[in-house]
Amino acid sequence: MSTIHISAAPGDFADVVLMPGDPLRARYIAERFLEQPREVTAVRNMLGFTGQYQGQRVSVMGHGMGIPSISIYATELIRHYGVRVLIRVGSCGGLRPEVDLKDVIVALAAGTDSRVNRHRFLDHDFPAVADFELARRAMELAARRGQPVRAGSVFSSDLFYMPDVARLHETLVRMGMLAIEMEVAGLYGVAAEQGARALALLAVADHLPTGRSLSSTERERSFDEMIGLALELGAAEAAAVAPR
Ligand code: HPA
Numbered sequence: 001m002s003t004i005h006i007s008a009a010p011g012d013f014a015d016v017v018l019m020p021g022d023p024l025r026a027r028y029i030a031e032r033f034l035e036q037p038r039e040v041t042a043v044r045n046m047l048g049f050t051g052q053y054q055g056q057r058v059s060v061m062g063h064g065m066g067i068p069s070i071s072i073y074a075t076e077l078i079r080h081y082g083v084r085v086l087i088r089v090g091s092c093g094g095l096r097p098e099v100d101l102k103d104v105i106v107a108l109a110a111g112t113d114s115r116v117n118r119h120r121f122l123d124h125d126f127p128a129v130a131d132f133e134l135a136r137r138a139m140e141l142a143a144r145r146g147q148p149v150r151a152g153s154v155f156s157s158d159l160f161y162m163p164d165v166a167r168l169h170e171t172l173v174r175m176g177m178l179a180i181e182m183e184v185a186g187l188y189g190v191a192a193e194q195g196a197r198a199l200a201l202l203a204v205a206d207h208l209p210t211g212r213s214l215s216s217t218e219r220e221r222s223f224d225e226m227i228g229l230a231l232e233l234g235a236a237e238a239a240a241v242a243p244r
Helices: 023-033 067-081 116-120 132-145 165-174 184-194 216-240
Strands: 016-019 035-041 048-053 056-061 085-094 104-112 149-156 177-181 197-207
Touching (some): 016 023, 016 067, 023 216, 048 216, 067 085, 067 116, 104 132, 132 149
Parallel strands (some): 085 197
Antiparallel strands (some): 048 056, 085 177
16 A cells, blocks of 8 residues: 555565655665665655665665655655665765764764654653664774764754854854754654664765865765665665564
8 A cells, every 4th residue: 555655565665765865866876776676656756766785675765855854754664664774865064173075974863943853742852863773883884894984963954044044053063063954853753753763874065164065076976985884784784674
């Protein structure tokens, strides 16, 4: 049975789904990195694919922009397709001085100006945290691959075009946020609510305080390296997840 936003058949998705924001990136990942990729959904052009990576079944699907969009897809994947592990692979704007262009951030936790987790949590502060084992495995794999990564907190904003952005950035830097993006706090809230495990890996494409940014070629190369890490992590998780 398909859902409102996903037309895949039951069993079409693997236990582990990588999620970039852009559905064309999902297609790129599937066609470039997966063996025997098969398109499993295309409602609203939010493309999803399932294939094999390192002998394991892995899916990749776009999640769109912002917390409302990722929340719809993540919820339906977990609730209706039995997905157990969601790995967001996205870009972010670096904030802290120690974060550099091309760095990959392992988002251990996310603050947000969104109220979605308050809706879920009796208006209390919800700790939007990554799954610890996923984060640990990502750090170990990155070390083994010789890939520099930084683990820490990020901030998920509802607005891309934000009023009084200087004040916000100053506060985020002071409070230790490595980067800003628009989905992680929502993803971690959905994972908690629906009983799945989630992690976000974020490539630093812009450095906001200094205004530096990557060229499109550098952006692609840095994204590919992060995808390599995410797929290896996804395959390791797929191998570890007990059969349904
Ligand atoms: N703000 C929000 N999300 C982002 C940004 C930003 O500056 N850069 C990349 N994703």
